[in-house]
Amino acid sequence: MAKKVTYTEDNIRSLDWKEHIRLRPGMYIGKLGNGTAPDDGIYVLFKEVIDNSIDEYMMGAGKKIEIKLTEDGMMTLRDYGRGIPLGKVVDCVSKINTGGKYDSNAFQKAVGLNGVGTKAVNALSNYFKVCSYREGKMKTAIFGQGILQEDNKLVKTDETNGTYIEFRPDSSIFKNYKYNRQYIEDRIWDYAYLNAGLRLTFNSKSFVSKNGLLDLLTKRVDLEKIRYPIIHLKGDDIELAMTHGNHYGEQYSSFVNGQNITQGGTHLNAFRAALVKTIRDFYGKNYDASDIRSAVVAAISVRVQEPIFESQTKTKLGSINIGPEGPSINVFVTDFIKEKLDNYLHKNPEVASALQKRIVQSERERKEIAGIKKLANTRAKKANLHNKKLRDCRLHYNTNNDGANETMLFITEGDSASGSITKARDVQTQAVFSLRGKPLNCYNLSKKIVYENEEFNLLQHALNIEDGLDDLRYNKVIV
Structure with a gap:
């Protein structure tokens, strides 16, 4: 029997913003980890800071982001966007639910955490510095574990407009952590692919993409093993790169507002269904959906206004519509694929032929193993007992x-x-x-x-x- 305990008003606690983040960091950044996995907390801190810089670029402000990592774990980021409004610098990094992402005119189709991201970084860092440069003036503030240490007055500066963030994760929370620079570079490459023309530097190494998702897929596939040249399609607020290989299964990279959405969501579901419908209509054959998608390798990116994600760390898109006044994501993606992919296949008959051969091969292989699969599974079930x-x-x-x-x-x-x-x-x-x-x-x-x-x-x-x-x-x- 459970031990009887008292439960009174004295058991109720009210935490301020930084205490809550530090007590329950998983609610804000997912798991903590120590840096050995690409989704560990220290990389989420980096992501939350750079996401704000990416949002500036998406709004047409600044074409360069500089990132540095020192041997002692200090991370710095400098963008050349509009800079945080000088009178709100401290609030924007320390007052929960405060930020420009609530104003759809200031930020459209943003990816930031709407007033949470940089606060989490601040609270979970033993050192956090923010500088904003706007129109010849600079505002600087320094924090430790979310506690304001220095609130400097406005001073004149020759610096170009933008924002500078410097932070070191708190080792009392991220125990024995160590950055894996390859994980950081992989994430930076994603930002480059999703924002063609943006130049990012990491410890002086440059990252830039001219062809967006085409460059991403070109890097990730073995070009000698794909069945046809990568198809690259672009439209307003949507981009797609796809091909078929010789592997089994489906391989997707999905992105929303420049964010890698590892678990897909409504936009990826719409693409998978639209691909099947478009292929069936183009060839006039009712191919099995699994045969059409077998061995597909694709990357899809969409821009959504006021996106809804199914978790705080934004790993799955849950939005139904492309925007408050826009069509559903399903209709938006389906119409794009139906028009653009159909046109591409009509204009490139050699690609259409290679794609159909891959589908027919998948169909043949599926039927070949159907009988033996049933026998093997029966045998396996008996053995598994x-x-x-x-x-x-x-x-x-x-x-x-x-x-x-x-x-x-x-x-x-x-x-x-x-x-x-x-x-x-x-x-x-x-x-x-x-x-x-x-x-x-x-x-x-x-x-x-x-x-x-x-x-x-x-x-x-x-x-x-x-x-x-x-x-x-x-x-x-x-x-």
Whole structure:
């Protein structure tokens, strides 16, 4: 029986803005981490600051952003936008729900957190400095853990208009953190691709894109393995780059207002449906949707006014409409794809032919493995009742249990190797799968091989990845 505790007015607490952010940082920046993963908190702090600079560029103010990272973890960003209004510099970085993003005339189709982002950076940094330069005047303020340390008076300056931010994450919150510069560069490249013509520098290294998403996809795919040249389509508030490869599954990069939306949302759902409809109409054939989208590689970017996201860290778009007075996102994306992609395929018959061959190939492969897949799955289900190959753990990655992120599967060669690991493992989070010997090299072979090979099929079911990685049972796979 639970211990009886009192619950009175004395148990109720009211926190100021910085206390709440520091006590519950996950509500504002997601997980904390230590810098080993690209979505760890220190990179979110960087993102929240640079997002404001990107919004300035999108409003036509400033064509350059300078970023620096020192060895001791100090991050600095300088943009050449309009600068924070001098009388509101302190409020804009320390008063929650204060900012220009609430005025749709000052910021249209912005990505910033609408009055939260820089406050979170301020509260979670042991040193935070902001300078605003406007029309020959400068305002500077310095904070520590969200507490105002210096509020300097206006002074004259020769600096070009813009904003300068300097911060160092608080090591008492981000314990043993260390920046991975490659993660930062990858994020900066995304900003460059999504804002063609914008020049960003990181410790003097330059990042600039002339062709937007075409450059992004060109960098991410093996040009020798794609089935046709990358299709690049642009319209008002929407851009698309796409091709098909030789892999299995679908690969998407989706963006909203210059923000990488890792979990997609309404705009990506609209594109996936519009692609199927457009292809069917163009060829006059009722191809299966999975065959049309199999092996697709695409990047889509849209600009949405007053976007609604399904989480504070903006990983999935939930907006229904493109803007308060605009059409639905579904109609907006569908009309664009229907017109632009259809026109492109009519004007480029060699691409249309290559695309159709890829669809027909996917259809043939799907039908080829249908029979053997049924047999293999029946065999796997029987084996899974008592799978001698798998010594499972209690927790799994595709659950909401505490410790799910710590789950891992060790794949060993032979029972002797698995035996020693099995004895030493943590049964809560560590599983072991024993192969009979060196497995067949199935690289570049069809998926049919996986179903025909009993061990591969059992491993596939142990990992739970037959239909994709969304339900992967282990966070780490160790060979």
